[in-house]
Every structure is written in structure tokens, then in C-alpha cells.
Amino acid sequence: MGLTRKGQATRERIVSAASRLMLEQGVARTTIEDIQNAAQVSPSQLYHYFPGKHALVLAVIDHQTGQVMDVQHQGLDQLDSFPALKSWRDLMVGILTKVQCAGGCPLGLLASDLAEADPVARVQLANAFAMWEGLLREGLEQMQERGELSKTADAEELALAMLAAVQGGLLLSQVRRDPKPLVTAVDTMIAHLRTLAA
Incomplete structure (x- = not known):
């Protein structure tokens, strides 16, 4: 009901x-x-x-997944070219700058808190990150379809590497209170993708 x-x-x-x-x-x-x-x-x-609290923790993960994915959809639903990739990067950097690099990635924070202590939460968080990775992979595959990225490029591995770069960049930006680590991490991945351009 x-x-x-x-x-x-x-x-x-x-x-x-x-x-x-x-x-x-x-x-x-x-x-x-x-x-x-x-x-x-x-x-x-x-x-x-x-x-109980555990049910509330799982609801919080769902809530934060929705919030993060709403932002990622804004940038990644249109991902099919290098300019679109830069727009997605600019979206994330803009949000980070607006909050003065405080807080970090909500999913990353919850993962660091829960991954070792709560197996159910860890799986739920892994699924959330898989959704994010999937959006990146689909975008890179669109770039391949348009001829922007070589068909021989491994979109799955590249999406995982990009997500890892984003997460590491967000964490270091949070610690340093400076968006440069996120900018550097994502720009380095974009530069690598350009070497795989068709």
C-alpha cells in the first residue's frame, strides 16, 4: 500500500x-x-x-544515488563528442567550485564509511557506482558510433578509469579545498581519450 x-x-x-x-x-x-x-x-x-537505523542508512544511499545521478545525467545523457565531454567536466567543476570544494562526493563519503562495516550497504553503493560507470560507458560508445573515438578503444575500461579519476580528483579537491585535482584528473583522461580518437 x-x-x-x-x-x-x-x-x-x-x-x-x-x-x-x-x-x-x-x-x-x-x-x-x-x-x-x-x-x-x-x-x-x-x-x-x-x-531501524540500517533501513535508514540504505534509504540515505538511495537518496544520495538519486541526487548524484541527476547531476550526472545532466552531463552524460548528451555525451557523444569531445565538446560534450568537456561540458560534463565543466558541470562538475562548476558545482565543486560553488561549494568551495567542501563535502566531496556523497557516494564516496558513504563508501568510505560503510564499505568495510556493512556488506549490504557496500553492494548498494557498488551498484550506484556501476550506474555512473554505465552512463560514462554509453557516452563513450556514442563517441565510437559517431567516429570520434576509435572502435578498438575499450569503452568499458575507459569508463572505469574515468570514474576512478573523478573519485580520486573529488577526494583530493575536498582535502585541498582546490578544484585543481579534479580538473587535472579529468583533463588527463580526456587527453588520453584524444590519443584514441578515430
């Missing part, structure tokens, strides 16, 4: 509050009480939607 509009709004408020707190202070340090207070719900309301 689906939730009422009011019920859906309450559930979203809980997940949004939990997401913010877990990214700011870590999953382990975020208590159910913290989330109740931030979402302004009673214990019974929270437990009506989530039987």
Missing part, C-alpha cells in the same frame, strides 16, 4: 535530514535521536517508516 502525500513528505523529510547528518558527521556518529530532532518527528513517526 502506497504512502499518502503527507506520509511521503514526512518520509522524505526524515531521509533528507538523515542524509545531511550522515554526510556531515559520519554514519556511526549519527544517532536516531539526532535524525528525529533534525526532521522534527517523534520516535513513533520515524519507526513507522524505518524499522
